[in-house]
Amino acid sequence: MGRISIRPPLEDYLVRLMLHDKVICSGIIVNRHQVLTAGVCKPAHNQESRVKILLFDNTTNTITHSTVSKNYTAKGASDLLILLHLGTELDERFSQKPPICRDRPPPHEDVEYWSLNKKGTILRKRITPQTSNLDCRRLIHDPDGVVIGNDTVCLKNSDLSERCLKNFGIPFVWRNTFCGVNILGHNCQIHGKNGYLCSPA
Known part of the structure; x- marks a missing residue:
């Protein structure tokens, strides 16, 4: 019988982007290799190695590069989000992708x-x-x-x-x-x- 993988709580997918020990942005883990965040959070080319990804358990990871997020937004908004590619693969806890809604919330719902x-x-x-x-x-x-x-x-x-x-x-x-x-x-x-x-x- 195969091992059942339990998805972490939503909070565990949240990461912080740190530069000089200050939070500059946040993001969410979408798989073991990538973090999804706002396009405005893209590190400058000469700063990628200095930005640290701080995980929920206070361990850190690095960024190798970033790409436009085409699979997590509608086509017309693909330039507003980016994927940060991690230097070290995350552990098995993140083998399951986080739950991401397929449709936008109805306007009347909180x-x-x-x-x-x-x-x-x-x-x-x-x-x-x-x-x-x-x-x-x-x-x-x-x-x-x-x-x-x-x-x-x-x-x-x-x-x-x-x-x-x-x-x-x-x-x-x-x-x-x-x-x-x-x-x-x-x-x-x-x-x-x-x-x-x-x-x-």
Whole structure:
């Protein structure tokens, strides 16, 4: 009888990208070789070797290179997410891919918004409603949908902060599946709002 592989909890798929001991982005493990994150998190060519991937158990990994994510987004949004290729293969726990939603959440349903504190040590989760792409475009001054296209999902965020929190690459969850990756951070475009990219499988 073959050994049954148990999928880790969703939190274990979350990683932090560290540069000079500071969190610069987050991402999710999608297989033993790759991490999915926001395109804005792509390390500069001369920084790839200096960015560390910090896993849930505080072990680290390295990045060899990055590629556009074609299999985790709708075609029109493929340039908004990237795959970071890891220097060392992850262990058997990640043989099973994380649950990723095949369709975007219905607009009327709330989703679970994740965020990290400034040091990246505390993960917070809260239920939040979605908002329309039209409203999101208006709030971040993107009337032509250059950033917020038809394949994005925007969430309302009641958090207020005086500075930009670099929660780029952190996921949101719907029905216990990853359904999007934060591409706008928190308060980095406009006070008190966040935008997220829907990333169907």
